[in-house]
Amino acid sequence: MVRETEPIANNERAFVKNVILEGLRVDNRSAHDVRTVKINFGSQWGHSEVQLGKTRVAATVSCEMVRPSPAQPTEGIIQFSTEFSPMASPSIESGRLSEEEVLISRLLEKALKRSRAIDTEGLCIVAGEKVWAVRVDIRVLDHNGNVLDCACIAAVAALQHFRRPDVTVVGEEVTIHSLDERSPIPLSIFHIPICVTFAFFSNGERQVVDPSLLEEQIQEGDMTFVINIHRELCTLSKAGGIPIEGSQILHCANIAAIKAAEITELIKAANMESQTRKEKKKESKRE
Amino acid sequence: MSPTAMQDDDHPQLVLPGDRILYDPSSQKIKIGPGLQQEDTLLIGTKLGVLHKAAGNRWWIDSNQRRYIPATNENILGIVTHRISEGYRVDIGAAQPATLDQFAFEGATKRNKPNLEVGTLVYAKVTVANKDMEPEIECLNQSTKKADGYGEIKGGHLFRVSLAMARSLLDPSSPLLKLLSQSFPFEIAVGMNGRIWINAAQTIQVITAANILQKADGKPVDKVEKLIRAELKQMKERMDVT
Numbered sequence: 162m163v164r165e166t167e168p169i170a171n172n173e174r175a176f177v178k179n180v181i182l183e184g185l186r187v188d189n190r191s192a193h194d195v196r197t198v199k200i201n202f203g204s205q206w207g208h209s210e211v212q213l214g215k216t217r218v219a220a221t222v223s224c225e226m227v228r229p230s231p232a233q234p235t236e237g238i239i240q241f242s243t244e245f246s247p248m249a250s251p252s253i254e255s256g257r258l259s260e261e262e263v264l265i266s267r268l269l270e271k272a273l274k275r276s277r278a279i280d281t282e283g284l285c286i287v288a289g290e291k292v293w294a295v296r297v298d299i300r301v302l303d304h305n306g307n308v309l310d311c312a313c314i315a316a317v318a319a320l321q322h323f324r325r326p327d328v329t330v331v332g333e334e335v336t337i338h339s340l341d342e343r344s345p346i347p348l349s350i351f352h353i354p355i356c357v358t359f360a361f362f363s364n365g366e367r368q369v370v371d372p373s374l375l376e377e378q379i380q381e382g383d384m385t386f387v388i389n390i391h392r393e394l395c396t397l398s399k400a401g402g403i404p405i406e407g408s409q410i411l412h413c414a415n416i417a418a419i420k421a422a423e424i425t426e427l428i429k430a431a432n433m434e435s436q437t438r439k440e441k442k443k444e445s446k447r448e
Numbered sequence: 449m450s451p452t453a454m455q456d457d458d459h460p461q462l463v464l465p466g467d468r469i470l471y472d473p474s475s476q477k478i479k480i481g482p483g484l485q486q487e488d489t490l491l492i493g494t495k496l497g498v499l500h501k502a503a504g505n506r507w508w509i510d511s512n513q514r515r516y517i518p519a520t521n522e523n524i525l526g527i528v529t530h531r532i533s534e535g536y537r538v539d540i541g542a543a544q545p546a547t548l549d550q551f552a553f554e555g556a557t558k559r560n561k562p563n564l565e566v567g568t569l570v571y572a573k574v575t576v577a578n579k580d581m582e583p584e585i586e587c588l589n590q591s592t593k594k595a596d597g598y599g600e601i602k603g604g605h606l607f608r609v610s611l612a613m614a615r616s617l618l619d620p621s622s623p624l625l626k627l628l629s630q631s632f633p634f635e636i637a638v639g640m641n642g643r644i645w646i647n648a649a650q651t652i653q654v655i656t657a658a659n660i661l662q663k664a665d666g667k668p669v670d671k672v673e674k675l676i677r678a679e680l681k682q683m684k685e686r687m688d689v690t
Contacts, residue, residue, distance in 0.1 A: 172602070
């Protein structure tokens with residue numbers, strides 16, 4: 162039997178609403194503070210684990226050589242698969258998708274695939290014959306609110322960290338070089354889309370960035386911006402909830418752009434650090 | 449594995465589930481508490497934790513977890529989830545919901561009884577806690593027939609900590625609440641099920657107290673003091689701004 166998430170007492174509900182009306186937040190953040198982001202990379206290429214407060218998501222990127230679809234013979238394939246493990250929250254049942262899970266996986270795919278963040282043509286090896294199929298497996302390990310933003314950071318960080326094996330094509334013959342033989346090649350990434358989610362309270366008059374699980378359960382509506390460092394809006398999603406004024410959407414978009422820039426810097430810094438650590442390891446091995 | 453002998457309290461002994469603990473069966477009656485099971489002349493640990501022994505030959509294992517397992521006479525904070533004909537169904541964070549009889553309140557009669565809504569927070573005592581039965585709770589001190597603090601809790605804020613943290617807060621020698629109470633007055637209700645309700649004059653005080661207690665969860669005492677000072681300082685700064 163699946164337990165529902167712990168019920169919320171009326172006291173909590175009233176308190177959260179009051180606190181937000183006063184311009185504060187239950188976890189002592191201000192309205193536009195994102196929880197601490199921690200990005201860790203695994204020893205393999207393309208494995209990341211991201212913590213957003215107590216929400217935790219792992220992403221793994223892998224690739225294989227496949228035949229391209231006849232409609233797009235020169236384009237590689239990118240696939241996203243999101244999995245919510247029951248370990249993340251007692252309300253999640255394995256093998257059955259909840260509405261929330263479907264929404265999150267679809268929005269994630271929209272954010273990363275349709276915004277054409279990754280150069281799929283660069284994944285072509287022999288047109289019409291062989292292309293790389295890149296697969297991103299996203300696994301939610303801990304659900305404490307705003308899984309979408311966390312999953313997006315994890316996926317993007319893993320994609321940036323990922324290296325595919327080098328190939329040489331002579332005529333029709335394709336050789337895949339092992340990672341030791343030739344240094345592997347990073348994916349070519351056009352831009353980094355970042356999800357920023359807002360939750361709305363008190364008839365839409367107040368908004369907060371990066372809602373926690375408690376805030377998510379009490380919110381009156383939410384809206385997600387997918388935006389990159391160049392202030393290009395890739396996706397805007399508002400699935401239900403209370404109506405919002407146009408000016409407020411613009412205001413939120415501006416905040417989202419700032420947050421996206423900050424998070425992008427964090428991902429870059431984490432990636433750099435992981436690279437230098439890898440190089441150091443290599444050097445010490447040589448010695 | 450050979451059974452381990454009990455050591456004195458100065459040298460705490462770590463017990464793993466399945467560990468056998470030796471004791472002298474002839475000496476006197478033995479009382480076993482949480483995390484221990486008796487099998488013939490042996491005690492077997494069922495939890496990971498530190499073995500304790502107190503006067504009266506009482507033994508137990510001090511462990512930490514988040515899932516609450518009801519035990520009789522423990523005070524808990526529950527949330528009403530359903531209204532049923534005989535009373536209420538209350539979530540107490542255990543595997544099963546508890547039942548709260550409609551007459552288990554101070555002075556409740558057929559005509560005059562409290563009417564609780566779904567989502568109401570209640571402070572209650574566990575009266576029935578069997579392994580295979582739904583637990584029962586009541587908002588009444590049976591010896592005095594008075595509420596004595598039990599019953600509906602209004603206002604304030606509810607949050608969750610680990611069970612060990614909740615127990616440590618109930619310990620009168622715990623420094624945490626003493627330190628907190630030096631800076632501002634507050635009201636607190638600690639449930640053995642890891643739920644804590646807190647209320648104070650100002651919202652920011654409630655937030656700060658809740659954050660301190662959640663952050664202090666699992667931290668050693670000496671580090672907690674530093675944490676409290678830092679959080680309180682931050683609170684004062686924010687209060688000055690507003």
